[in-house]
Amino acid sequence: MQIRVSYLGLVRNVVGDGEETVRATPDTTVGQLIDLLAERHGDALRQSLYRRDGRLRTFAQVCIDDRDIDELQGLDTRLDAGEEVSLVVGVYPAEGG
Amino acid sequence: MTAMVETREDVWIHSACDMCFAACGILAHRRDGVVVKIEGDPDCPASGGRLCAKGQASLIGLYDPSRVTVPLRRTNPDKGIGVDPGWQEISWDEALHLLTEKLRAVRDDDPRKLVISTFDGVALNTWLRPAWGLAFGTPNFNWHGYFCGQYLHAAMYLTNGSFHSDFDIDHCNYVILLGNQHGFGAGLNPTVMSRKMAQARRRGMRVVAVDPVGTNAAGKADEWVPIRPGTDGALILSMIDVLLNERRIFDREFIARRTNGAYLVADDGTYVKDPHSGTPLVWDERLDAAVPFEAEGADSVIEGSFVVDGRPCRPAFVALREHVRAYSPERAAAITTVPAATIRRLATEFGEAARIGSTIMVDGRQLPYRPVAVNIYRGAGAHRHGTQTALAVQTLNLVVGAFYVPGGHRGMNVVGPGGRWKPGSTSEGLITPAKEVGHGAEFYHFEDRPPEDLGLSQLFPLTTNRAALYQINLDDPAQFPLPYQPEVLIVCRRNLMMNNVNPAQTERMLKRIPFIVAFSIHLDETAEFADLVLPEVHSLERFDLFPNSPILSIAQSTGTYYWGLRQPVVEPQNRYWIEVLLEVADRLDFLGDVYKLLNQKWGLVDPYRLDPTERYTMAELYDRRAKSQFGPERGLDWFREHGYHTVARTVDETYTGPLIDARFPLYYENVPRAKEAVETVATALGHPDWDTSDYTALPDWRPCPAFEPAPPPADGGRPFDLFVVNFKVPFQSLSHTTQNPWLTDMSIRNPYAFKVLVNTVTARRAGVVDGAHVRVESEAGSVVGIAKVTECVHPEVVGIGGVFGSWARGKPIARGRGVHFNTLLPLTTDRIDRVSSGVDSCIRVRITPVT
Numbered sequence: 049m050q051i052r053v054s055y056l057g058l059v060r061n062v063v064g065d066g067e068e069t070v071r072a073t074p075d076t077t078v079g080q081l082i083d084l085l086a087e088r089h090g091d092a093l094r095q096s097l098y099r100r101d102g103r104l105r106t107f108a109q110v111c112i113d114d115r116d117i118d119e120l121q122g123l124d125t126r127l128d129a130g131e132e133v134s135l136v137v138g139v140y141p142a143e144g145g
Numbered sequence: 146m147t148a149m150v151e152t153r154e155d156v157w158i159h160s161a162c163d164m165c166f167a168a169c170g171i172l173a174h175r176r177d178g179v180v181v182k183i184e185g186d187p188d189c190p191a192s193g194g195r196l197c198a199k200g201q202a203s204l205i206g207l208y209d210p211s212r213v214t215v216p217l218r219r220t221n222p223d224k225g226i227g228v229d230p231g232w233q234e235i236s237w238d239e240a241l242h243l244l245t246e247k248l249r250a251v252r253d254d255d256p257r258k259l260v261i262s263t264f265d266g267v268a269l270n271t272w273l274r275p276a277w278g279l280a281f282g283t284p285n286f287n288w289h290g291y292f293c294g295q296y297l298h299a300a301m302y303l304t305n306g307s308f309h310s311d312f313d314i315d316h317c318n319y320v321i322l323l324g325n326q327h328g329f330g331a332g333l334n335p336t337v338m339s340r341k342m343a344q345a346r347r348r349g350m351r352v353v354a355v356d357p358v359g360t361n362a363a364g365k366a367d368e369w370v371p372i373r374p375g376t377d378g379a380l381i382l383s384m385i386d387v388l389l390n391e392r393r394i395f396d397r398e399f400i401a402r403r404t405n406g407a408y409l410v411a412d413d414g415t416y417v418k419d420p421h422s423g424t425p426l427v428w429d430e431r432l433d434a435a436v437p438f439e440a441e442g443a444d445s446v447i448e449g450s451f452v453v454d455g456r457p458c459r460p461a462f463v464a465l466r467e468h469v470r471a472y473s474p475e476r477a478a479a480i481t482t483v484p485a486a487t488i489r490r491l492a493t494e495f496g497e498a499a500r501i502g503s504t505i506m507v508d509g510r511q512l513p514y515r516p517v518a519v520n521i522y523r524g525a526g527a528h529r530h531g532t533q534t535a536l537a538v539q540t541l542n543l544v545v546g547a548f549y550v551p552g553g554h555r556g557m558n559v560v561g562p563g564g565r566w567k568p569g570s571t572s573e574g575l576i577t578p579a580k581e582v583g584h585g586a587e588f589y590h591f592e593d594r595p596p597e598d599l600g601l602s603q604l605f606p607l608t609t610n611r612a613a614l615y616q617i618n619l620d621d622p623a624q625f626p627l628p629y630q631p632e633v634l635i636v637c638r639r640n641l642m643m644n645n646v647n648p649a650q651t652e653r654m655l656k657r658i659p660f661i662v663a664f665s666i667h668l669d670e671t672a673e674f675a676d677l678v679l680p681e682v683h684s685l686e687r688f689d690l691f692p693n694s695p696i697l698s699i700a701q702s703t704g705t706y707y708w709g710l711r712q713p714v715v716e717p718q719n720r721y722w723i724e725v726l727l728e729v730a731d732r733l734d735f736l737g738d739v740y741k742l743l744n745q746k747w748g749l750v751d752p753y754r755l756d757p758t759e760r761y762t763m764a765e766l767y768d769r770r771a772k773s774q775f776g777p778e779r780g781l782d783w784f785r786e787h788g789y790h791t792v793a794r795t796v797d798e799t800y801t802g803p804l805i806d807a808r809f810p811l812y813y814e815n816v817p818r819a820k821e822a823v824e825t826v827a828t829a830l831g832h833p834d835w836d837t838s839d840y841t842a843l844p845d846w847r848p849c850p851a852f853e854p855a856p857p858p859a860d861g862g863r864p865f866d867l868f869v870v871n872f873k874v875p876f877q878s879l880s881h882t883t884q885n886p887w888l889t890d891m892s893i894r895n896p897y898a899f900k901v902l903v904n905t906v907t908a909r910r911a912g913v914v915d916g917a918h919v920r921v922e923s924e925a926g927s928v929v930g931i932a933k934v935t936e937c938v939h940p941e942v943v944g945i946g947g948v949f950g951s952w953a954r955g956k957p958i959a960r961g962r963g964v965h966f967n968t969l970l971p972l973t974t975d976r977i978d979r980v981s982s983g984v985d986s987c988i989r990v991r992i993t994p995v996t
Contacts, residue, residue, distance in 0.1 A: 056738055056742055058257075058284055060738075061282050066735075106590060106592075107602070114741075114745045114754075116580070134741065136279065138278075139583055140583055140609070141578070141583030142298075142582060142609070143298060143610035
């Protein structure tokens with residue numbers, strides 16, 4: 049199946065492109081997709097998204113069709129054909145003055 | 146003979162004020178195209194039909210002849226304070242081309258070289274942070290103010306899970322305003338709170354104002370407690386000592402069930418955990434054994450000492466109780482100048498007023514009733530150890546159980562309507578902000594990698610506002626090596642020269658930035674350093690849709706959730722800076738990414754989701770957002786006509802304790818863990834000796850650098866023997882309001898606003914005379930003002946109004962009026978809170994009569 053991937057924020061700087069389409073096997077999870085992308089783009093992508101312990105960084109967000117995977121099954125969420133995955137890095141909270 | 150002119154237009158228009166962050170709803174009266182009056186909008190829960198002087202005066206700013214009306218390009222390459230930029234008028238086409246090409250070059254090279262500085266909260270939270278800045282690819286769009294809430298917001302996120310500090314003014318009977326004026330024309334929803342404060346006083350609420358200056362609030366309080374600047378934390382810790390150790394007044398049940406006070410702590414300060422699940426343990430009195438904190442029916446104790454698996458341990462509450470023994474009232478009196486008897490009395494009054502064990506019926510719900518609160522905003526924490534002070538304050542609110550219950554402290558808008566958002570919980574059961582606030586406000590996991598943003602996020606993991614680091618890094622790039630150097634600064638509604646620190650230091654920093662773009666209403670002190678100035682709309686000319694969100698400043702006391710609209714009340718003269726940036730995004734081919742992010746961050750649903758290949762006007766974007774949330778009947782046109790969509794809060798949505806599953810931290814076991822990460826990052830950045838002593842599990846009071854023995858002044862003159870603080874008058878907000886002629890008129894008539902406040906005894910000793918000029922000098926700078934000799938300031942303190950002393954030629958009303966406080970402040974890493982990065986405004990000065 050084909051999955052469209054958008055790179056937004058600081059992760060775009062390390063990938064060098066805004067989006068791409070990747071071919072994945074049915075039932076691929078978000079985590080597996082990111083592994084696939086890391087093979088393609090190298091460790092910089094992995095480091096941009098993950099902490100050392102393998103969890104997503106606090107400044108990173110992954111969405112499937114604009115829905116945060118935190119509301120789904122996280123990195124274990126299974127993907128369906130035609131879905132768009134957004135990888136966003138640089139999600140800062142509100143700060144005030 | 147006078148000719149009669151027929152009025153052809155006479156309308157009232159809903160909009161929202163922008164003279165401070167409160168964004169009160171207004172009605173603008175327009176006759177024949179001219180705004181003639183502004184009043185509070187009775188449909189707006191944030192103003193309730195009332196409006197302060199600033200809001201009413203805003204209309205005159207619309208017609209200020211000194212407004213910037215055309216784009217300007219600098220012709221003089223030299224920059225500096227007082228240097229004529231040699232402005233050349235250019236067309237919008239030329240200006241946009243210049244801006245676009247500068248940004249194209251930066252984005253193609255390294256997008257992180259773009260820096261954005263603004264205090265335009267709506268633009269920032271609606272457009273820049275969630276979408277434009279991210280889509281551009283820079284992390285450097287979070288350069289806000291240095292003082293007002295830097296330590297506050299992070300401390301609140303950590304303790305109450307929300308952006309702000311508030312208290313239930315409808316039921317509170319005893320409030321301590323620690324360096325703030327909540328309810329006296331300042332703070333959250335000030336027009337609503339001022340009325341509610343008056344009502345509360347009528348029913349007998351006691352107000353204690355703790356402040357070095359006899360402020361507007363102190364003048365109206367039941368008691369003003371003058372305090373030495375930077376010592377509020379010692380006062381609060383001493384009050385906790387009195388409550389826990391002398392009077393034994395504390396809410397045992399609340400501490401056991403709603404905080405981590407029962408969690409067992411080993412001698413090394415870490416939790417004692419279940420070896421299998423890693424869950425913190427508590428001591429169950431019923432079983433006489435340690436059980437996981439979440440164990441069903443556990444009767445956890447908060448006092449005693451135990452041994453678990455051979456490890457001696459005690460409840461975190463005991464660690465706190467023993468910790469505060471170091472803050473006896475006698476010791477605190479020597480630190481704060483507040484007499485020990487006063488500290489004991491305040492603590493006792495506070496504890497007794499908490500009515501621990503009592504309940505109250507509110508709309509048919511029986512709830513705990515703790516009608517006391519200590520409230521903070523800027524004043525208490527704008528110090529080297531500000532976070533510690535904030536955590537001490539929250540500890541005082543917590544030990545008496547005055548947290549999210551009627552009468553007590555609470556966070557702001559912490560639970561959304563119908564549960565749309567609510568705080569989260571760590572694996573240890575402790576509160577975290579709702580994820581809608583942003584993933585980065587999660588203070589229990591830390592990264593030890595080198596930072597890539599000017600705010601040095603990994604070096605300051607427990608805060609959210611790292612603004613001062615931007616200036617420190619831009620001023621001295623070698624101090625914390627980053628993989629790039631900024632090349633373009635965009636600044637809007639943020640006067641870096643006026644509102645930061647010593648202007649000479651800021652001047653040096655700005656001169657290092659190759660290209661500065663200022664979106665300006667006036668040619669203010671910062672615009673004078675710009676290479677390109679673009680005329681910005683007045684707030685009465687712009688569109689902003691105010692979403693109800695966890696970070697919009699809506700106090701529960703308004704009784705509602707609401708969504709509102711700021712709309713142009715006259716035809717805009719200029720272009721809203723966000724509209725310009727969206728056009729630039731289109732020219733640089735990343736507008737589609739902006740739309741993708743807006744779809745996510747605004748939660749747009751079909752058929753209102755944005756198509757990245759399409760182009761939308763601002764009105765169309767807001768229309769889609771409104772309809773996506775409220776349905777096709779409530780688009781932009783509905784808001785233009787009606788102004789506000791409101792939803793009444795239920796009892797639980799007002800007193801949110803029952804809706805919050807997580808516990809509140811009384812013991813910060815996570816903070817020493819942050820310390821380890823910070824030390825690793827600091828070492829990698831070349832600072833192996835970085836001071837992390839404030840990363841402690843329990844708050845302490847530590848002296849600011851101003852308390853250390855000072856070296857003799859360089860000029861060999863008298864030592865700096867006084868402190869200086871700034872204070873707020875309710876009819877001014879930020880430096881831009883000082884250009885308003887009506888507010889200036891009020892400031893002239895006010896006996897304090899433009900003056901230098903000197904205590905009567907101090908003035909006599911220094912030879913300073915009321916009404917005569919006085920020089921105030923610190924290690925950083927020197928200012929001259931007119932002395933106001935008064936009893937309304939601590940004898941060790943000089944007081945200066947916070948926003949005055951403009952010098953820009955483009956602000957003819959403000960120029961030369963009042964005293965510029967920030968001239969006296971230096972900025973170094975030694976003078977910031979090493980946890981929040983808030984700037985220490987505690988500085989020693991000396992005063993000299995000027996003849």
